[in-house]
Amino acid sequence: MKDLKSINRLIDSYARLPSVGRKSAERMAYATLNMDEETIKEFSDALLDVKKKIKQCPQCGLYMEDDGCEICKDTTRDHSTIIVLSYAKDAYNFEKLNSYHGVYHVLNGVISAIKGVGVEDLNIASLIKRVSEEGIKEVIIATDPTIEGETTALYIAKLLEEKNVTVTRLAYGLPMGGHIDYADSMTIMKALEGRKKI
Amino acid sequence: MKDLKSINRLIDSYARLPSVGRKSAERMAYATLNMDEETIKEFSDALLDVKKKIKQCPQCGLYMEDDGCEICKDTTRDHSTIIVLSYAKDAYNFEKLNSYHGVYHVLNGVISAIKGVGVEDLNIASLIKRVSEEGIKEVIIATDPTIEGETTALYIAKLLEEKNVTVTRLAYGLPMGGHIDYADSMTIMKALEGRKKI
Numbered sequence: 001m002k003d004l005k006s007i008n009r010l011i012d013s014y015a016r017l018p019s020v021g022r023k024s025a026e027r028m029a030y031a032t033l034n035m036d037e038e039t040i041k042e043f044s045d046a047l048l049d050v051k052k053k054i055k056q057c058p059q060c061g062l063y064m065e066d067d068g069c070e071i072c073k074d075t076t077r078d079h080s081t082i083i084v085l086s087y088a089k090d091a092y093n094f095e096k097l098n099s100y101h102g103v104y105h106v107l108n109g110v111i112s113a114i115k116g117v118g119v120e121d122l123n124i125a126s127l128i129k130r131v132s133e134e135g136i137k138e139v140i141i142a143t144d145p146t147i148e149g150e151t152t153a154l155y156i157a158k159l160l161e162e163k164n165v166t167v168t169r170l171a172y173g174l175p176m177g178g179h180i181d182y183a184d185s186m187t188i189m190k191a192l193e194g195r196k197k198i
Numbered sequence: 199m200k201d202l203k204s205i206n207r208l209i210d211s212y213a214r215l216p217s218v219g220r221k222s223a224e225r226m227a228y229a230t231l232n233m234d235e236e237t238i239k240e241f242s243d244a245l246l247d248v249k250k251k252i253k254q255c256p257q258c259g260l261y262m263e264d265d266g267c268e269i270c271k272d273t274t275r276d277h278s279t280i281i282v283l284s285y286a287k288d289a290y291n292f293e294k295l296n297s298y299h300g301v302y303h304v305l306n307g308v309i310s311a312i313k314g315v316g317v318e319d320l321n322i323a324s325l326i327k328r329v330s331e332e333g334i335k336e337v338i339i340a341t342d343p344t345i346e347g348e349t350t351a352l353y354i355a356k357l358l359e360e361k362n363v364t365v366t367r368l369a370y371g372l373p374m375g376g377h378i379d380y381a382d383s384m385t386i387m388k389a390l391e392g393r394k395k396i
Contacts, residue, residue, distance in 0.1 A: 047242045053203075
């Protein structure tokens, strides 16, 4: 019973998902056994389909299906403002706001000595090219507030120094709805540094 | 971008898994995009395979593949002692102990008025039949310590009253490694009722 190969194989697959430990993967596998055949077929097809149909836009790097990039082809958006992201999925967090109407550029990672990711592994050259050729007015760098994200942001800002473009970075500070008591000291320091007149 | 059908479809599938909310399902779907094709194929196949290959043993109800039930066909086990489970997956918790050498019987649920599960929906008749015909000496009822689990246990105990068999129930009490401080009063009451001489 410990060696039901087909269950173990499915557990292995579930365990590869982010934040899914062995125990959760087991629960998922047993839940799968209780699903009807149609639901499982749908799941299995969805897995194969997503890899086949989803591409990254050759221009900005966002996810798109065969009908092209929704953001790039939208002429009502402000194509002179670019948010620079480490990962395509991060764009959803900005789109949800319904208040950003510019476009995006996805780096596909951050500069990381540890992971061996260098400048040439990221979509940085294409960003510089877009800034030079497309009349970009502002580049908003939205890499994560981590050492690697910071390094990447500073590197890009440096490259864009001589271009006629405003380069900005998302503000750091206390997360809304949080308590000062729970904030780490690095965040409090950043909040202090970035204090504003009221 | 909010309407990438193939991603949304996969998110829907992930969200059907136990304890997976919308946000986790999204993270899983994006992680899937970063998997290589072979890993996804393997995952997709494992899903289809598990439903096709895993059956419940017609005798005891445990999961088995085509080669039959490991527990039922194991002649070194004690076939006169049966643990009665609500769900097949619960057997793993006993097998892990490496100290139980009897066999099992899976009810496939509990008696539940709310969910409309009646006595005839569970594998109770087949349990009574096994007890009558297979020379069972002890039936250990291991349904969950919930109202429904209790009801089911008592119902089965009642049915077995006139048979020449010992019917037992797992002990209730404080979980090992826990603190009395954190235990609910129902658990403490059961621990008190079940106290033993030391």
